[in-house]
Amino acid sequence: xxxxxxxxxxxxxxxxxxxxxxxxxxxxxxxxxxxxxxxxxxxxxxxxxxxxxxxxxxxxxxxxxxxxxxxxxxxxxxxxxxxxxxxxxxxxxxxxxxxxxxxxxxxxxxxxxxxxxxxxxxxxxxxxxxxxxxxxxxxxxxxxxxxxxxxxxxxxxxxxxxxxxxxxxxxxxxxxxxxxxxxxxxxxxxxxxxxxxxxxxxxxxxxxxxxxxxxxxxxxxxxxxxxxxxxxxxxxxxxxxxxxxxxxxxxxxxxxxxxxxxxxxxxxxxxxxxxxxxxxxxxxxxxxxxxxxxxx
Amino acid sequence: xxxxxxxxxxxxxxxxxxxxxxxxxxxxxxxxxxxxxxxxxxxxxxxxxxxxxxxxxxxxxxxxxxxxxxxxxxxxxxxxxxxxxxxxxxxxxxxxxxxxxxxxxxxxxxxxxxxxxxxxxxxxxxxxxxxxxxxxxxxxxxxxxxxxxxxxxxxxxxxxxxxxxxxxxxxxxxxxxxxxxxxxxxxxxxxxxxxxxxxxxxxxxxxxxxxxxxxxxxxxxxxxxxxxxxxxxxxxxxxxxxxxxxxxxxxxxxxxxxxxxxxxxxxxxxxxxxxxxxxxxxxxxxxxxxxxxx
Numbered sequence: 235x236x237x238x239x240x241x242x243x244x245x246x247x248x249x250x251x252x253x254x255x256x257x258x259x260x261x262x263x264x265x266x267x268x269x270x271x272x273x274x275x276x277x278x279x280x281x282x283x284x285x286x287x288x289x290x291x292x293x294x295x296x297x298x299x300x301x302x303x304x305x306x307x308x309x310x311x312x313x314x315x316x317x318x319x320x321x322x323x324x325x326x327x328x329x330x331x332x333x334x335x336x337x338x339x340x341x342x343x344x345x346x347x348x349x350x351x352x353x354x355x356x357x358x359x360x361x362x363x364x365x366x367x368x369x370x371x372x373x374x375x376x377x378x379x380x381x382x383x384x385x386x387x388x389x390x391x392x393x394x395x396x397x398x399x400x401x402x403x404x405x406x407x408x409x410x411x412x413x414x415x416x417x418x419x420x421x422x423x424x425x426x427x428x429x430x431x432x433x434x435x436x437x438x439x440x441x442x443x444x445x446x447x448x449x450x451x452x453x454x455x456x457x458x459x460x461x462x463x464x465x466x467x468x469x470x471x472x473x474x475x476x477x478x479x480x481x482x483x484x485x486x487x488x489x490x491x492x493x494x495x496x497x498x499x500x501x502x503x504x505x506x507x508x509x510x511x512x513x514x515x516x517x518x519x520x521x522x523x524x525x526x527x528x529x530x
Numbered sequence: 531x532x533x534x535x536x537x538x539x540x541x542x543x544x545x546x547x548x549x550x551x552x553x554x555x556x557x558x559x560x561x562x563x564x565x566x567x568x569x570x571x572x573x574x575x576x577x578x579x580x581x582x583x584x585x586x587x588x589x590x591x592x593x594x595x596x597x598x599x600x601x602x603x604x605x606x607x608x609x610x611x612x613x614x615x616x617x618x619x620x621x622x623x624x625x626x627x628x629x630x631x632x633x634x635x636x637x638x639x640x641x642x643x644x645x646x647x648x649x650x651x652x653x654x655x656x657x658x659x660x661x662x663x664x665x666x667x668x669x670x671x672x673x674x675x676x677x678x679x680x681x682x683x684x685x686x687x688x689x690x691x692x693x694x695x696x697x698x699x700x701x702x703x704x705x706x707x708x709x710x711x712x713x714x715x716x717x718x719x720x721x722x723x724x725x726x727x728x729x730x731x732x733x734x735x736x737x738x739x740x741x742x743x744x745x746x747x748x749x750x751x752x753x754x755x756x757x758x759x760x761x762x763x764x765x766x767x768x769x770x771x772x773x774x775x776x777x778x779x780x781x782x783x784x785x786x787x788x789x790x791x792x793x794x795x796x797x798x799x800x801x802x803x804x805x806x807x808x809x810x811x812x813x814x815x816x817x818x819x820x821x822x823x824x
Binding site for chain 1 (some may be wrong): 674789793795
């Protein structure tokens with residue numbers, strides 16, 4: 235450390251790098267910090283968006299705890315975490331391993347990467363456009379899915395099917411992301427271990443479980459974390475496909491807060507929902523990072 | 531040694547027995563399953579493309595899987611004109627490109643101070659940026675909406691550009707700081723001995739050398755901003771400011787949209803996204819590998 239410091243390591247002086255942070259600091263303050271604090275402050279008020287907000291303390295939060303729509307919306311968030319994080323991660327692991335060390339070896343790398351591209355293609359769409367595509371395919375009167383299978387199901391309009399349908403659409407949308415990340419991870423991993431296990435006669439499944447998965451554990455964490463956050467934030471597909479309906483069948487917190495902000499003009503209540511959502515996301519991120527750190 | 535041989539002997543026997551019975555059909559079964567899955571994943575794209583070029587009459591009389599009898603372009607043309615799609619493409623492009631450039635510039639400045647300058651408290655600065663990037667936009671939306679109205683920026687492309695510049699730069703700072711943290715010191719020292727100041731060292735040395743990483747960031751920021759929906763939906767309410775996803779998203783399910791026009795609208799949303807994917811695919815992979823090797 236000392237010898238490096240003794241030489242003139244960087245151009246002139248110390249601490250003089252702070253000015254480079256000023257433009258971002260100002261913008262960050264104006265676009266993130268101040269609005270977020272305003273949002274928290276608004277959550278303690280009753281406000282319609284015009285006039286002066288009325289301070290009501292924790293009333294919005296106590297109301298929130300008793301609001302069935304709020305709890306339902308978080309239950310749906312859990313369902314979407316299953317659809318957007320858990321299922322794609324598990325399926326992605328199997329697919330990535332199958333493509334990497336089965337298809338890649340027996341049918342060539344080109345076959346593997348062509349299949350990977352096919353799985354990944356939905357991911358390149360804006361998520362709202364993915365919703366439009368499926369909204370069209372699942373339309374009750376002219377949708378292609380009903381036409382092809384000769385069904386008359388109102389996929390998105392029937393409360394019994396709506397959430398499951400949205401979940402299926404999100405699995406389709408999300409699947410390619412873990413496949414790509416895991417395949418990149420497998421390329422980084424050491425092939426010698428895998429070969430040793432194969433020579434020892436370990437079955438494909440045992441090699442997958444005891445060799446492949448431990449090797450790409452960092453990638454699994456990253457995928458689970460980013461997909462869980464995405465599922466907690468999900469808005470576009472709900473807006474396009476169902477608007478939270480029918481009834482509350484697909485209501486999620488982000489759409490619930492949007493509804494309170496702009497349609498019911500219950501800005502204070504909407505802010506409380508958004509604050510809780512932000513809190514949950516920060517806590518989830520923190521927990522993931524802690525668990526990841528503890529891993530050997 | 532012995533143990534290894536004991537274990538591998540039955541394995542050899544199993545393998546010797548396998549090819550005759552299981553292997554050949556087995557491996558084709560795996561391939562077939564994966565190909566079927568690929569077809570399922572591509573199916574929506576295929577079916578949207580097939581039906582975007584059918585007339586409403588042809589659609590209602592036939593099967594969605596059948597090939598169009600002719601190239602009926604009226605659905606696409608009608609939708610294009612109705613939403614003035616050229617304008618929406620331009621709006622999306624303008625917003626995404628401005629955000630990408632501005633956010634990369636901000637990321638460079640920040641990462642220079644954090645990764646190379648190693649200013650005190652840099653870890654906390656990074657944490658703040660990362661939390662800012664992770665916060666749900668819902669928790670910022672209403673105050674941003676209110677403030678932008680106060681300063682007369684509501685319903686302008688500039689408001690969306692400013693907001694996403696900050697959000698993307700928060701992520702870019704995080705990524706680029708760790709890349710620049712590994713920047714070869716000797717090069718900077720040599721530049722300092724040659725009398726280059728910090729500002730010149732940044733633009734003359736750090737930026738050109740980091741170009742592969744920067745171009746990857748630029749492309750990611752462009753695509754991410756293009757794909758955004760929530761804040762553009764709130765901020766761009768007038769028709770001539772809307773982006774592609776917003777214009778298509780809000781028209782979904784409108785009464786005037788018949789089956790083939792809906793499919794045409796979906797197709798128009800798909801095409802730019804897939805085009806970016808195809809154009810940038812190579813740059814992205816190359817950039818990522820270069821970044822990883824460094």
